[in-house]
Amino acid sequence: MHMIKTLVINTNGQGLYECTQEIKSIVKNAGIDEGLCTVFVQHTSASLVIQENADPSAQADLENWLNRLVRENDSLYTHTAEGPDDMPSHIKAALTSPCLSIPVVHHQLALGTWQGIYLWEHRRNGHNRRVVIHMGD
Amino acid sequence: MHMIKTLVINTNGQGLYECTQEIKSIVKNAGIDEGLCTVFVQHTSASLVIQENADPSAQADLENWLNRLVRENDSLYTHTAEGPDDMPSHIKAALTSPCLSIPVVHHQLALGTWQGIYLWEHRRNGHNRRVVIHMGD
Amino acid sequence: MHMIKTLVINTNGQGLYECTQEIKSIVKNAGIDEGLCTVFVQHTSASLVIQENADPSAQADLENWLNRLVRENDSLYTHTAEGPDDMPSHIKAALTSPCLSIPVVHHQLALGTWQGIYLWEHRRNGHNRRVVIHMGD
Numbered sequence: 001m002h003m004i005k006t007l008v009i010n011t012n013g014q015g016l017y018e019c020t021q022e023i024k025s026i027v028k029n030a031g032i033d034e035g036l037c038t039v040f041v042q043h044t045s046a047s048l049v050i051q052e053n054a055d056p057s058a059q060a061d062l063e064n065w066l067n068r069l070v071r072e073n074d075s076l077y078t079h080t081a082e083g084p085d086d087m088p089s090h091i092k093a094a095l096t097s098p099c100l101s102i103p104v105v106h107h108q109l110a111l112g113t114w115q116g117i118y119l120w121e122h123r124r125n126g127h128n129r130r131v132v133i134h135m136g137d
Numbered sequence: 138m139h140m141i142k143t144l145v146i147n148t149n150g151q152g153l154y155e156c157t158q159e160i161k162s163i164v165k166n167a168g169i170d171e172g173l174c175t176v177f178v179q180h181t182s183a184s185l186v187i188q189e190n191a192d193p194s195a196q197a198d199l200e201n202w203l204n205r206l207v208r209e210n211d212s213l214y215t216h217t218a219e220g221p222d223d224m225p226s227h228i229k230a231a232l233t234s235p236c237l238s239i240p241v242v243h244h245q246l247a248l249g250t251w252q253g254i255y256l257w258e259h260r261r262n263g264h265n266r267r268v269v270i271h272m273g274d
Numbered sequence: 275m276h277m278i279k280t281l282v283i284n285t286n287g288q289g290l291y292e293c294t295q296e297i298k299s300i301v302k303n304a305g306i307d308e309g310l311c312t313v314f315v316q317h318t319s320a321s322l323v324i325q326e327n328a329d330p331s332a333q334a335d336l337e338n339w340l341n342r343l344v345r346e347n348d349s350l351y352t353h354t355a356e357g358p359d360d361m362p363s364h365i366k367a368a369l370t371s372p373c374l375s376i377p378v379v380h381h382q383l384a385l386g387t388w389q390g391i392y393l394w395e396h397r398r399n400g401h402n403r404r405v406v407i408h409m410g411d
Contacts, residue, residue, distance in 0.1 A: 002411050004308055004377055004384075034141055036175055036271045038310055038375045042386030044326045050235045052181045052227055057216040061224050062231055064213055069206075069343075076338055079331040087335050090326055094336055098324045098389075099375045101175045101236045103141055103271040110141075110269045112179030115235075132384045134310045134377040136273065136410065137139050171278055173312055173408045187372045189318045189364055194353040198361050199368055201350055206343075238312045238373045240278055240408040247278075247406045249316030252372075273410065274276050 002136040003030045009129045011121035014067075014085075016051065016059045019131070020109075020116045026133055027109055035137035037109060038101045042130045045089030045122050047096040053116030063120075066092055089122035096120060104135065139273035140167045146266045148258035151204075151222075153188065153196045156268070157246075157253045163270055164246055172274035174246060175238045179267045182226035182259050184233040190253030200257075203229055226259035233257060241272065276410040277304045283403045285395035288341075288359075290325065290333045293405070294383075294390045300407055301383055309378045309411035316404040319363030319396050321370035327390030337394075340366055363396035370394060378409065 005026050009017055027037055041048050052058040070091045072084040079087045100117065103110040111117075119129055142163050146154055164174055178185050189195040207228045209221040216224045237254065240247040248254075256266055279300050283291055301311055315322050326332040344365045346358040353361045374391065377384040385391075393403055 002308060002310075004379055035139060036173075036273060036310075038377065040375065040377055040384065042384065042389065044324065044386070044388055049231050050181065051231060055216055055218075058224065058227050061214050061216045062228055065207075065211070065228050066231075068213065070339075074339070076342065077335050079329055079335045081329075087332065090332050091336055091339050094323050094325060094340075095232055095369055097234060097371060101177065101238050101271075101375050103175065103177055103269045105141055105269070110177065110179065112181070112267065114181055115179065130386065132377045132379070134375075136310060171276060173276075173310075173410060186368050187318065188368060192353055192355075195361065195364050198351050198353045199365055202344075202348070202365050203368075205350065232369055234371060238314065238375050238408075240312065240314055240406045242278055242406070247314065247316065249318070249404065251318055252316065 005133045007131045009119045009131060011129060012126040013124055014121055016118040016120050018116050018118050023117055024109055027104055028107055030135045032104055032135050032137050033107055035104045035135060036101055037104050038134045040099045040132045044093055046129050047093040047098055047120045048100050049096050049118050049120050050115050051118055052114050054114055085124045092122045142270045144268045146256045146268060148266060149263040150261055151258055153255040153257050155253050155255050160254055161246055164241055164272060165244055167272045169241055169272050169274050170244055172241045172272060173238055174241050175271045177236045177269045181230055183266050184230040184235055184257045185237050186233050186255050186257050187252050188255055189251050191251055222261045229259045279407045281405045283393045283405060285403060286400040287398055288395055290392040290394050292390050292392050297391055298383055301378055302381055304409045306378055306409050306411050307381055309409060310375055311378050311383060312375045312408045314373045314406045318367055320403050321367040321372055321394045322374050323370050323392050323394050324389050325392055326388050328388055359398045366396045
């Protein structure tokens, strides 16, 4: 038994966009009691991350820390035709992940209490980001 | 055919805790000849990593390198209420991963010769870390 | 329904080696209409990454950026017996990932338009890298 769904997340620039509830709903509707849910983002300048969901300051610090590590306008870059935020986006996506796999127990994602699932938009402009979700038992 | 098990790993502070044997045993007992084993940690200040299992100095260097990259008491942090090691823990968890998926062949994890599976505790204090393991064919 | 295949990628030193077509072929031949494809590298000094497949300069910049972040001959290293490029390789592998899971839709990997799958060789010398691929529905 398996199911695939696509979720489109509209971003309005750099930042973490929580999608835990949307994915929980998809899992609940899939009718899978126990199994595995895999989330995959179809882009190379956005990524997926699980982070603390209680205090927004943790997400802001994470974003600011990574922005300091992976700077725009680095003289090392040669891939600059798509704007100063493009190459940093690819690097940030490589350092985080395009996919997450989370067990499903009793029709629910087996997330810890403080875990939220976030799409991380790395570009300055908004995009419609496609996330493909596979559930199987 | 599938099975879900939870493993609790008791840590006593920052470091890599090998759990390869525990996961191998769970896979062996699952009765799955060929399939996929997914390991998921239910926390945002611990993560999972596959590393060289032969020489402990590789694990120590990895830990020291990441501690230098992600420092405590960074003036950038605003999320400081839970202690100086909390925000670095979230960043380290985001740079590594909460999940690993490993094929199962002939009732065994298809790990390479030098690969061990480690829970990486990023907090200074010990914790009981919950790892959920899904096996399916 | 599931299938496991092993792909050997011969590298000739540090760099990104695209293996998208090889994995697409394996998926097509598996006869799985909808499902999940998991790719796993059996080494701790190579990793897997999804990156932009259009412009090779993005891959070169990514590699150069990571080489600058994770330097050889760092005085922090104690694990030096296997050469100056060994410990940096383990760190780079930990910062990227040994595994990727990608949904399969209509017998095809559900990759985005600009996504390619790469084996990232982190050692200076060439190696025969083993990648195990699990497909299930």
